[in-house]
Structures are given as structure tokens and as C-alpha cells.
Amino acid sequence: MAGRAGNLGRADGPSAGAAFHSPSGVAVDRKGMVYVADSDNGAIRLITLAGVVSKLVGPSHAKGSTDVPGAAARFNYPVGLPIGVAVGAAGTVYVADRHNHTIRAMK
Numbered sequence: 370m371a372g373r374a375g376n377l378g379r380a381d382g383p384s385a386g387a388a389f390h391s392p393s394g395v396a397v398d399r400k401g402m403v404y405v406a407d408s409d410n411g412a413i414r415l416i417t418l419a420g421v422v423s424k425l426v427g428p429s430h431a432k433g434s435t436d437v438p439g440a441a442a443r444f445n446y447p448v449g450l451p452i453g454v455a456v457g458a459a460g461t462v463y464v465a466d467r468h469n470h471t472i473r474a475m476k
């Protein structure tokens with residue numbers, strides 16, 4: 370488990386101290402890393418095997434559509450219903466970016 374039940378927000382760190390705002394999609398890669406669409410934060414978050422949560426791409430609450438690596442990437446409500454985040458065999462992360470009406474790919 371990661372995040373604090375009933376407490377929305379955006380906080381990175383150990384799983385018990387992490388916070389999400391409307392997580393809506395999850396994917397797991399071959400190594401067991403977990404990718405989460407944190408919809409209202411407009412970010413894709415990563416949960417490591419050690420249970421540490423960090424931002425993979427996208428800043429909190431900065432909506433848009435920008436295909437660049439890291440914090441400069443922009444999403445507009447990335448989702449996961451029924452599968453909004455997926456990881457391909459080569460490690461590419463695919464995200465359904467709902468309000469931008471696009472499917473995004475990140476390496």
C-alpha cells in the first residue's frame with residue numbers, strides 16, 4: 370500500500386508518507402516497479418520495490434500537453450479506466466491522457 374487513506378495531496382517518499390490525488394491507473398513492469406496515473410496531480414508516479422514513491426513525469430497541478438522527459442512533461446488528467454497506464458516489453462510507459470484526448474508514450 371502507498372499513500373494515506375482519506376488524505377489527498379502530492380507527497381513523495383516512503384509508501385506510508387506518500388500522498389496521491391485521485392490515483393486512477395496502475396501498471397507494473399517486469400522488474401516489479403509500479404507506475405500510477407495520479408490524475409488530479411497531472412503526474413505519473415513511480416513506486417519502487419522498496420516502497421518509495423516518486424514523481425516519474427509531470428509536475429503537480431500544471432496541466433497541459435508537453436512531450437518531454439521529467440518534470441517539464443504536462444498531462445491533463447491522466448487516467449486508468451480500465452487500463453490507462455501500461456508498460457511495454459521494452460520499458461516504454463503508455464498513458465491515456467484523458468482531457469488532452471491522447472495516448473502518450475514515455476521511455
